[in-house]
Amino acid sequence: MSTDGDASGAAGVRGRRALRLAIGTAICLATSFGLGWPIPMVAPVMGAFVLASFDRPLPAKSGVGLALVAMLATGSGLLIVPFLRHYPFSGVLMTGLGLFLAFRQGLRGGNSLVGTLLAAGLTMISVAGTVDIGLAVTVIAALVKGLLLAVAVLAHCYWLIPEPAKRPAAPRGPAVSVHDANWMALRSALVVMPTVLLALGDPAAYMPILMKAVSLGRQSCTMARGAALELIGSTLLGGLLAILFWWALGLFVHLWMFFLWMLLFALLLARKLFAGPSARLSPGFWLNTLVTLIILLGQSVEDSAAGKDVYHAFAVRMGLFIGVTLYACLMLRLLDQRPRGSSRVRPST
Template sequence: MPAPMADPRPQRALRLACGVALGTALGFGLALPLPFLTPLLVLVLLALSNQPLGLQGGLRLLLVVALTCGSGLLLSPLLRHSPVSGVLLGALGLFFSFRFALRGGSGLLSNLLVIGLTMVSAAGTTSLALGQEVVAALCKAVLLTTLCVAVSHWLFPEPAGLAPAAKAAAMGHARASWIALRAMLVVLPAWLLALIDPASYMPLVMKSANLGQQVCGTSARDAGRELLGSTLLGGALAIAFWALLSILPHLWLFFLLMLLFALLLARRLYQLVANRLSPGFWLNTCVTLIILLGQSVQDSASGKDVYTAFAIRMGLFILVTLYACAAVYLIDLRANTSNEESPC
């Protein structure tokens, strides 16, 4: 009689929590220019794939990051000298990036393309040197991400004998185009604000890019609960996290708290704690938590008023989330109307 197959979900939850906590400790401990990028990339990689990355995979990912995010630098001169044409070209690039993932392409590659077209192009519009610094920060984050993913898989490997996960079916052309359009419209306002002031609105761009990915799998009926609910929960967890970290501001406590909070979310993401919410809800909650905490730590290090900055940033996150909910509802309404009017 064959032995029962081991449940891989506990290992996956521990792997994700360990990887995110390790990425947080390395990103902030080494004082990288954008330290929250490392745990964000680790989170995305471990959530999208249950297979180890390996050295060759890490080098390939580094090359992909350099090429995709470097594409934003090519857009920067056009945005400086011909803003309307540059914005239209960037919007078109965002549309095809989201559509690529919906049609069965790599979700990670789509994420990187969106980052390149938004964060890098916005920084490069201010100055080419700043854009190059963002690309360099992304490349450093990828190297650390490769290490974190490898260590996490070594500590918590996949149970032997598991069948590979089935690839998601590609969406139809018309449906993919409508959903890619609404995802592009979600990201566009934050990107336009970042073109004016990249330093102030870079976290908002990261949040909008994440919302753009999330609306690709959200219906109009569930948009409020999925998008706004996860944003508010992420903000509440960030407040609780900061209150605990304020007791003893130390990197080790930062690591342990991130391990705890990420594990609480990962257990729900993998349904170890039964709930009716989608994995995207818990993933977006964790992304919001990491972005808010990362910016608060940087605000504290630079001597800014952490609480005022957090309140403003959280308010912007809620506004862009409400806008995303409205975009999902209106685009879905238009898509359904078009389907009803089309001949059979």
């Protein structure tokens, strides 16, 4: 009887987290697009990462500290800009090393969200800075504002949907061994680097592809051997959902409908993300699907506002997403050909 009660309580907690993630992501999306923030898709992506990473609200001091860490982490990309401009080979090597260290610290028990922000700074900021420092500062501002909004929304969602009283903190999984952390951090860095080289030619056009590559690198850190097909599956599912979302939004174009449709789609994915131990697919699969949906949809809205051909741009962008994901699958396949005996990576949201 107590076992049934514990299972029911755990399911209730997971359901609350799913509802918070859906509401929080939709609020971040409506706020960033409604206020006309630059690169508005960043805020809901940050919201999804924050609400999936933390199982309780952050104190005000911790939230401010996280924002400062984010500013320093993303701003670190500015240090590589002079090398990418004047010594490209050295700059690319420094970017690769930075990505390796960023992913490694998350695997060794560090904050995976900070590692993701550091990876975003090393890629998006440094690449944008090769063309225009103003563009790099705009990207930094978008990332920091998106994170601050996500932290505020996290607290609001826990006030709106509180946790059961005296619920113990979720146990943290064990850190990966040094050998496995090095190997998987290298694998994740190799997943992201070709997109960095591609984006150096046209940073503004390839910014969404860089966001997708960083998301793939984060997901590949938490994947077990042989699960590379989850990468392409989540990308294709995210693209399909983006098409359905765009069609549904076209029935009645309004910011409130944008919010409500995002709430519905995010809730469907969040229920799978927090399904618990019985889930067939990893939490990273569903989180990457949601991030892919947000990036594709947000960029399509921006293309429509700019008067571009939305369908052609979507087809090109989706093709690039699939190409980047297939390359990531190839890297996972090739680098998984190592001696057996490594520990399994703990699943992480």
